[in-house]
Amino acid sequence: MTLADEIQKLAGDVRDGLDEVWDLYLYTKGAWRATQRFARAGRNVEIHDRKTGLLLDAERLEHAAQHFLSVHLAQSVLVRLASHLEDWVFGLLNHWLIAFPRGIPFKEKKPIGLGEFLEIFDLNAILQAVVDRELNSLKYERPAIWFKYLDDRVGLGCPTPDQIEILTEIKAARDLVSHNRGIVNRVYLDKAGSKARFALGALYDVDEPYLLSSWTVIRDVVSAMETAAVAKVPKPAAERPLESPPDLH
């Protein structure tokens, strides 16, 4: 598989993943809303959990629905969207660095230990280990640093600065709901900068318009970067246009 093929396959997989997450959100929400309507219409529903003995009736389902939808489902979808963004950026970087390892910065400061070398003893596997280590350290940086690193290697010219700020806020929101129960703290405000959506101490609300715009921007960015990255892949020698006329003499 060529590098261009690998990039296109990765982009397709990430888009499929994003679409599945959005379907999960819509279908789950639709099922809950229908349950709520049944409950409000006075229909009899009884769900019995044999293990715990819990009996769920229409009233309990109706009460649980809003909480589960607005908090747990929405937060889970946000986390999944952010994961797909990371899968894309780091998958693309992985393919690029494996193809062009000379682009890894500060190579002289990244030695391979003899033990690691003897254990792996395969050039491709050693290269993969070096790239994994490189990308693992980059993952802890902010998205602006991810894209700067990518731009220094590939020079895509995208995402736009505004899109990078939006993606940075999405990643900061993901960290907030995963690590701080969604209560806005200074770390979030610092990371999100001008795109911060709530004030210090507020509960971070993952509403549907926000989810939809996040899904859209991530999908758009993946497609734009895919196109730009494929265009940057050097063509095989046979496909390259001749820079000067061949010497016929």
Place this chain on the structure above:
Amino acid sequence: MIDETTKTPLKVLSDEIAGPYMWIRESQLEEVTTRLDRHGVWYWVDSMSVSVDHEPASTVVNFGRNGKAAEIQRIMDEDQACTTPDSK
């Protein structure tokens, strides 16, 4: 404001964690959102509507985790307040 489905005043429901929300008939959406906009209330409307047994579709207006249920209920009750026997 009267709920066209139940013929009773529109009720703002409240979940302690998820925040307030309100079921309304889709046909009432414009009237409700106009009133909320007039009062500067933050909200968003579900992108989907639900119909059970071919009844008119309903949707949910969400007020978020920082929404104030009592304040929104008061706004929804404004016209009822004008028509109570005491106010005549």
